[in-house]
Amino acid sequence: MLDGLHTMSIDFSPYSELPVILLAAGRGERMRPLTDSTPKPLLEVRGKTLLAWRLEALQRAGLHHVLINTAWLGSQIPARLGTHFDGPGGALPSVQLRYSHEGDDFGHALETAGGIARALPALDVLFWAMAGDVFAPDFLFESPEPTVMLRLRNATLLGHIWLIPNPVNNPQGDFGWDPVSGLALNLDAADPRARWTYSTIGIFHRDLFAPPWCAIAPGNPNGTRAALAPLLRAAMDQGRISASLYTGSWTDVGTPERLAALNLPFTAP
Numbered sequence: 001m002l003d004g005l006h007t008m009s010i011d012f013s014p015y016s017e018l019p020v021i022l023l024a025a026g027r028g029e030r031m032r033p034l035t036d037s038t039p040k041p042l043l044e045v046r047g048k049t050l051l052a053w054r055l056e057a058l059q060r061a062g063l064h065h066v067l068i069n070t071a072w073l074g075s076q077i078p079a080r081l082g083t084h085f086d087g088p089g090g091a092l093p094s095v096q097l098r099y100s101h102e103g104d105d106f107g108h109a110l111e112t113a114g115g116i117a118r119a120l121p122a123l124d125v126l127f128w129a130m131a132g133d134v135f136a137p138d139f140l141f142e143s144p145e146p147t148v149m150l151r152l153r154n155a156t157l158l159g160h161i162w163l164i165p166n167p168v169n170n171p172q173g174d175f176g177w178d179p180v181s182g183l184a185l186n187l188d189a190a191d192p193r194a195r196w197t198y199s200t201i202g203i204f205h206r207d208l209f210a211p212p213w214c215a216i217a218p219g220n221p222n223g224t225r226a227a228l229a230p231l232l233r234a235a236m237d238q239g240r241i242s243a244s245l246y247t248g249s250w251t252d253v254g255t256p257e258r259l260a261a262l263n264l265p266f267t268a269p
Helices: 050-060 076-081 102-106 111-122 146-153 229-237 256-262
Strands: 020-023 065-070 095-101 126-131 159-164 197-205 241-245
Touching (some): 020 050, 020 111, 050 076, 065 076, 076 095, 095 102, 102 111, 159 229, 229 241
Parallel strands (some): 020 065, 159 241
Antiparallel strands (some): 159 197
């Protein structure tokens, strides 16, 4: 069930905002027992849910059209958030919320690429995609430079991702990066060049989720599970994914210990 799937109407002129998909369908196995009764994106950091942190940042950036995919305990998310998000103070325009209910439709989460493919009819040509359970309070959601956006719009590039310095839980990193061309690189194990970790934040062209990169039927009517990394690696091999580096605060809130660390009282140096 895709709430509002065929009713989202956005002006996709070169200067309009892009829609957003917030990925919130995962089970959060490593967060148990906290996620036995609460979906991970609704766990709280410093008094606000992980989703609220994301939505407030999107609202400040002027991104007001958000689709959230759900599966595990998925009914709790629209019950908590409703159809719009006002943020603190109510001074900014509301963020309009729609949902892709993978759990209701298929009984399980579809993974990142499968979930995006399912929601694709609501996302149009270019869109932001990001995990709803990563804490990155300093990320500004600013579009990359105009030349990159032009290449995304004409599908010369199929995605632009943000890479971060490798955290302790991912010391080997995910992808390389060429600072001259700005391209993300699919490095093999023998390549000595540095790898960075994918932040889970990116802007994508819908063509990345169509053949030859992705074999899932439009709208993923069969509920096919599919990871994003193989699509990114295939497109990187053809020079079709660019990247920027983000060095601000970032935490994959993947374990109770990491959540507890974020909630420790802050003491200024």
